[in-house]
Amino acid sequence: MPHDDHDHPHTLLPPDPALRVKALETILTRKGLIDPAALDEIIDTYQNKIGPQNGARVVAKAWTDPDFKAALLKDATSVVADLGYYGRQGEHMVVVANTPEQHNMVVCTLCSCYPWPLLGIPPGWYKSDAYRARAVREPRKVLAEFGVTLPETSSVCVWDSTAEVRYLVLPMRPEDTDGLTEDELAALVTRDSMIGTGLPKVPS
Amino acid sequence: MTRVHDMGGRFGDGPVHPEPDDAPVFAEDWHARALAVTLAAGSLGQWNIDISRHARERLSPKDYTRFSYYEKWISALTDLLVESGVLTEEDLRGEADKEEHPLAGRKMKAEAVAGVLASGGPADRPSSVPAEYAVGQEVVTTRPTANRLVDGGHTRLPHYAAGAKGRILMVHGTHVLPDSSAHRLGDAPEPLYAVVFPASELWTNPEHPNDEVVLDLWQSYLGPV
Numbered sequence: 001m002p003h004d005d006h007d008h009p010h011t012l013l014p015p016d017p018a019l020r021v022k023a024l025e026t027i028l029t030r031k032g033l034i035d036p037a038a039l040d041e042i043i044d045t046y047q048n049k050i051g052p053q054n055g056a057r058v059v060a061k062a063w064t065d066p067d068f069k070a071a072l073l074k075d076a077t078s079v080v081a082d083l084g085y086y087g088r089q090g091e092h093m094v095v096v097a098n099t100p101e102q103h104n105m106v107v108c109t110l111c112s113c114y115p116w117p118l119l120g121i122p123p124g125w126y127k128s129d130a131y132r133a134r135a136v137r138e139p140r141k142v143l144a145e146f147g148v149t150l151p152e153t154s155s156v157c158v159w160d161s162t163a164e165v166r167y168l169v170l171p172m173r174p175e176d177t178d179g180l181t182e183d184e185l186a187a188l189v190t191r192d193s194m195i196g197t198g199l200p201k202v203p204s
Numbered sequence: 205m206t207r208v209h210d211m212g213g214r215f216g217d218g219p220v221h222p223e224p225d226d227a228p229v230f231a232e233d234w235h236a237r238a239l240a241v242t243l244a245a246g247s248l249g250q251w252n253i254d255i256s257r258h259a260r261e262r263l264s265p266k267d268y269t270r271f272s273y274y275e276k277w278i279s280a281l282t283d284l285l286v287e288s289g290v291l292t293e294e295d296l297r298g299e300a301d302k303e304e305h306p307l308a309g310r311k312m313k314a315e316a317v318a319g320v321l322a323s324g325g326p327a328d329r330p331s332s333v334p335a336e337y338a339v340g341q342e343v344v345t346t347r348p349t350a351n352r353l354v355d356g357g358h359t360r361l362p363h364y365a366a367g368a369k370g371r372i373l374m375v376h377g378t379h380v381l382p383d384s385s386a387h388r389l390g391d392a393p394e395p396l397y398a399v400v401f402p403a404s405e406l407w408t409n410p411e412h413p414n415d416e417v418v419l420d421l422w423q424s425y426l427g428p429v
Contacts, residue, residue, distance in 0.1 A: 008282075028291075033248060033310075034245060034311060038244055038312045038316070042244065042317055043239070051229070088322075091325065092379075109211060109213075121239070133215075136417050139411065140411045160417060162361070162420045163360060
């Protein structure tokens with residue numbers, strides 16, 4: 001049975017959220033249930049090691065290697081795992097490619113599901129009520145708030161991440177990038193372009 | 205009927221506020237701490253991801269609405285620690301003894317973090333439930349949206365997609381059923397599909413006639429057309 005009593009135990013901790021976290025960390029540490037050094041390690045991982053630079057490498061490779069792109073669209077989980085991108089919140093990956101006819105955009109209306117191994121921790125707006133509520137119903141108005149206007153000839157497909165499958169958008173390669181290396185291309189790939197709320201940068 | 209977290213399609217939330225790519229990953233230090241405490245406590249193995257999601261959804265609608273994102277995490281985690289018997293209310297009041305906890309041997313150590321985060325926790329499982337639908341087939345979602353095993357329980361069919369006609373786009377294999385798993389009723393794996401719906405099937409005034417929404421839905425959320 002779901003517990004719907006209104007004496008939730010969390011009310012026993014200080015109401016200020018920073019103090020609430022601190023109190024819980026202290027209690028759990030004192031009981032030998034968590035190790036503050038492990039917390040530092042988790043934070044360092046998501047602050048410095050795992051982030052959108054991972055996804056950008058996958059996108060740049062797909063832009064330069066047609067065989068890789070075909071394999072990525074067929075079985076993203078194993079293809080990105082071969083590059084070392086696997087783990088929590090990325091156990092079942094699907095990559096969806098933008099085309100002139102279809103633009104893809106990812107949301108999690110029920111919580112905040114997001115492909116951590118490729119993009120890291122989601123930005124605040126991705127977890128906001130406004131994005132969760134509106135992305136499925138009015139994606140074009142939401143895109144306009146990100147400065148993106150799609151042609152009328154393009155449809156929008158919004159992927160609501162309701163299961164443990166995580167979606168990454170493969171944006172279209174910008175024009176006039178023929179001579180660029182994979183690293184130079186990766187620098188054009190923004191986080192938002194892989195969520196579908198943005199487009200890649202154009203070379204300056 | 206679902207809960208307050210099920211907000212897809214809702215009106216009234218105002219604009220989305222984009223952030224630059226170089227914005228900090230954690231806007232406040234305590235956000236980082238809340239995430240890390242939650243992951244470290246999860247590794248004690250006393251609940252699964254569906255149980256922890258449901259703990260956030262079960263915050264009262266008033267709390268869910270007024271709490272910031274990581275406030276929901278830390279409050280739901282506190283509730284879960286007590287409900288699952290890891291901590292007592294006396295512990296939270298700071299009144300308990302300081303003896304080592306029986307689960308202390310499961311504590312996630314700093315040197316184990318990289319391995320735990322890298323190994324993840326796949327949700328696919330072998331299942332004896334045969335796939336009833338194939339790619340291209342038309343299906344209709346159940347209505348009303350609800351957990352059929354536990355009244356008021358966890359489910360992953362958003363209300364905006366209840367009773368809607370769509371088409372099977374992908375077969376993802378067989379995955380743990382959250383409606384069962386969130387209530388410690390077992391994994392109950394069954395076929396999971398990506399189902400595509402025309403926006404016009406979901407919304408009174410879709411923005412464009414060709415727009416679509418795709419949801420990942422379990423077989424028991426679907427019926428034939």
